[in-house]
Amino acid sequence: MSIIKIKDVVKRYGSKIPVDHLSLKIEEGEIFGLLGPNGAGKSTMIKMICGLIKIDSGSIHVNRLGVHEVPMETKKLIGLVPQDLAIYDNLTAKENLNFFARLYGLRGTLLKDRVNEALEFVGLTDKQNDKPDTFSGGMKRRLNIACGIMHHPKVVIMDEPTVGIDPQSRNHILDAVRTLNKLGSTVIYTSHYMEEVEAISSRVGIMDHGRLIALGTRQELVSQMGQEEKIVIEAQFIHPQVIEELEQHIGIQDVRVSNETTVDILLKSSQTYLQDILFIFAKHEVAIRTLSRIEPNLESLFLTLTGRTLRD
Numbered sequence: 555m556s557i558i559k560i561k562d563v564v565k566r567y568g569s570k571i572p573v574d575h576l577s578l579k580i581e582e583g584e585i586f587g588l589l590g591p592n593g594a595g596k597s598t599m600i601k602m603i604c605g606l607i608k609i610d611s612g613s614i615h616v617n618r619l620g621v622h623e624v625p626m627e628t629k630k631l632i633g634l635v636p637q638d639l640a641i642y643d644n645l646t647a648k649e650n651l652n653f654f655a656r657l658y659g660l661r662g663t664l665l666k667d668r669v670n671e672a673l674e675f676v677g678l679t680d681k682q683n684d685k686p687d688t689f690s691g692g693m694k695r696r697l698n699i700a701c702g703i704m705h706h707p708k709v710v711i712m713d714e715p716t717v718g719i720d721p722q723s724r725n726h727i728l729d730a731v732r733t734l735n736k737l738g739s740t741v742i743y744t745s746h747y748m749e750e751v752e753a754i755s756s757r758v759g760i761m762d763h764g765r766l767i768a769l770g771t772r773q774e775l776v777s778q779m780g781q782e783e784k785i786v787i788e789a790q791f792i793h794p795q796v797i798e799e800l801e802q803h804i805g806i807q808d809v810r811v812s813n814e815t816t817v818d819i820l821l822k823s824s825q826t827y828l829q830d831i832l833f834i835f836a837k838h839e840v841a842i843r844t845l846s847r848i849e850p851n852l853e854s855l856f857l858t859l860t861g862r863t864l865r866d
């Protein structure tokens with residue numbers, strides 16, 4: 555079942571169109587990675603799903619309820635961990651959690667239990683009586699996450715939860731995403747770090763200029779490129795006959811000479827035909843210096859689709 559249905563959504567700010575006719579369904583139980591460079595429109599899309607800003611046209615449904623028709627109902631189903639930290643520096647970690655727990659309507663022992671559970675979950679039990687201004691960036695992020703999940707939401711949305719934090723906190727957060735998912739939450743996670751999204755998402759959407767330019771599992775996206783993998787060979791020199799024979803090979807899609815001694819061989823499928831490639835070089839007595847196999851990734855897909863890197 556689709557837990558979120560986004561249909562032809564448009565958002566304008568003056569002449570800017572941060573979200574431009576975007577349609578997308580998020581399936582219940584998945585970890586959906588929304589990938590895109592800065593300014594792609596990810597946060598704007600997230601804010602609309604959460605009912606925090608209006609949409610200009612189109613519709614968004616969460617669990618079959620219209621976000622802009624019954625916002626109070628849909629907000630209860632979502633736990634948002636916003637990109638900009640939403641915690642109070644003058645309250646302790648625990649006081650922050652108590653505050654947000656009350657906003658979610660939690661009271662009494664249930665509130666206490668959920669606050670303790672959230673502290674435990676993000677590894678801040680020891681720091682519960684400290685104020686966030688003594689925390690590292692990663693600890694603040696973790697507290698921010700704890701604040702968004704105490705009501706056990708059906709959907710957890712994390713907007714760039716790993717920007718500017720130490721590797722240890724990053725791993726902690728990625729584990730938390732997996733755990734929340736195992737416990738039954740659908741997770742939407744935005745990032746401009748493709749390695750992360752590739753590592754944890756069951757499905758990925760790539761956004762650029764307010765549009766969804768690619769959608770699927772990592773494997774589907776990579777095979778959409780029609781490029782399974784690449785072999786890069788650095789040799790003594792690049793013999794024209796070698797190039798010609800490589801180009802004629804049935805398993806090879808394209809051969810690109812990048813300089814006098816290096817050739818990129820794009821393969822058609824995951825079968826590498828390594829023996830054949832080595833044989834062609836040997837036949838013409840061209841010594842190979844190095845050989846590397848490069849698996850395609852979402853970064854290269856983005857580059858293929860837009861001609862730019864994700865970090866541009």
Ligand SMILES: Nc1ncnc2c1ncn2[C@@H]1O[C@H](COP(=O)(O)OP(=O)(O)O)[C@@H](O)[C@H]1O
Nearest residue numbers: 567570572590591592593594595596597598599
């Ligand atoms: N409140 C706003 N007013 C005007 N422009 C905005 C506003 N919010 C976002 N934008 C613009 O919309 C575009 C998308 O922004 P955003 O959704 O934050 O992208 P991302 O989260 O992918 O980095 C950017 O060009 C940004 O400047």
Ligand SMILES: [Mg+2]
Nearest residue numbers: 596597637714
């Ligand atoms: Mg953003």
